[in-house]
Amino acid sequence: MPSCSSPTFGGNERRMSSNRSDLPKQNQSLSLGTLPFIFRAIRPIEWVKNVFVLAPLFFSGQGKDFDNLFAVGTVFLGFCCVSSAIYLFNDINDRELDRFHPRKRKRPIASGELSVRLAATVATILASTGLLFVAFQPLVLVLLLAYGLINVFYSLWLKHIVIVDIFCVAAGFVLRVFAGGAAIGVSPSSWLILATLLLSLFLALAKRRHEILISEPSLSAYRPVLEQYNLKLVDELISVVTPVTLITYVLYTLDPSTTSRFNTKQLYLTSVFVVFGIFRYLYLIHRMQLGGAPVELLTKDMPLLVAIICWIASFFLIVYIT
Template identity: 40%
Template sequence: MPLHYSTPATTSIEKKTSRISGKASIAAVIKLIRVKQWVKNLFVFIPSFFAGSLFDFGQLQQLAIGALAFSFVASSIYIVNDYQDRHLDRLHPKKRFRPIASGEINGVAAWILVIIFSLSGLAIAGALSMSFFYLLIIYFALNLGYSFGLKNIPIVDLFIVSAGFLLRVYGGGILSGIHVTHWLSLMILLLSLFIIIAKRRDDMIITKKTGEVVRKSSQAYNLQFVNSCLSIISAVTVVAYIMYTVSPEVTERFQSDYLFITTIFVIAGIMRYLQITFVEKKSGSPTTILFKDKFILFTIISWIVSFYIIIYTT
């Protein structure tokens, strides 16, 4: 595949890129592989947490290594995606500062990093478990498809990103030997869709302000459609979580009738995210929200603590 192509609008930047050596700075590489996004790979710990076996050291070690494997492969996908989107990113007020879009890292260096990180992640996965290795292959292939065109298909793009979170959870289930229930799968699907749609809405707000299309699939959406989807998904997520906490299957497994209490933090967290999306219009970076929004942090920590008390101490 060709590594470079140019348009009149980006000729000067491409010339700058061609003069940059393949030896990118450490800071640029860290930014390119999006180390901050590695927090998403903590999803591999979810099955163990819900099963009440999170403090099994051997299992915890396996999951940590598995999360690292996911991180490496995910970083290789981020690089591919950034390379494919470099022209559109230059029109985005924030994404234009990404290493490839800005010309800080050239195409050759980017593809070398893709090979290094993808092979490293898959090698680690293979050393852990062949089942986990095959799952990571599926994740890698699915996201390559996303980067090379599936992301331009409306609605399909949303479910592919959401599937990435589900695969992380199933990967955690494989490594810990824990069955991932339909309840857990459904909750992860709904929650990830909610966050992804909110992020798409942020792209549409930018397009409305600047007139530049920052994501091709967004042309098939409008604010009314996205707002309706957010309302539906948030409502279904809350209802599904309530049904989960009061279902006989779950209460019997955890031997507790008090799981419904954790619903408070789920509802509060979703309401705050909707506020960030509709009122503050800052839903473009879920990771930033997770780290910086004090209310979201409080609800997440409170949910974890309350669930921990119910699962591990009662």
């Protein structure tokens, strides 16, 4: 059992080394030399999450309208900028603790490759740019501000409260859907909101499960909320959320309002890809012990990626072609 005076992730020597490595970077300025560090810090791969703003457009059957595509595109860009600003804010806030984490200590701010001052400057520029993208869409602007505030409170406080933490993550996805709907003047259906909430809870729980599996005694100090979870609790929560998510989607495809809106009763056929995708994800988190990086899993696991592509293609074919 490790003693309190010898942290697992590197000890005092590593901490002093990390602090020293940060000092020469304090006078950094925006330049070609710092762009690679900034690019890594803003995590563009995570922008995949912002495709949820396209959901109301896709599910409303208006995906061919250029004006709507442009409106939703600006919302997508706005969320990309603001979400990246939040990642920078979170990394600045957690930089001291991140230096003791086996993976996060390699992030540009924690490692000292990117100075706090420059990171804060870039975050301010990104946040301002993101808000400018939606400045002429008042409701979207309010929703984007709400998204930003929730994430700031999450970084500072809410991520340390059990259960509340995963609902904050889910709220971010739901706000994306509402913003996408507001951009084209469409109110997202209750089915779409429920499906988004449940799917995001499923992904957040899978991530918590992975964090518990790889956690070490010293990680509890880094992430106190992990002490409030255990594998049994998370598995039970996943077992509740999973069937409800699947049932919600199937009921959506069979709902009379859905079939009348799209003038088809064939949408239930797309359920097979949703079921396969969920089953594949369960396999990956339970048998392969993955789930810590949902975006990476969704974009790099070939069977899962094929299921997503087939679902999109089948939905598009049924709604927009036939």
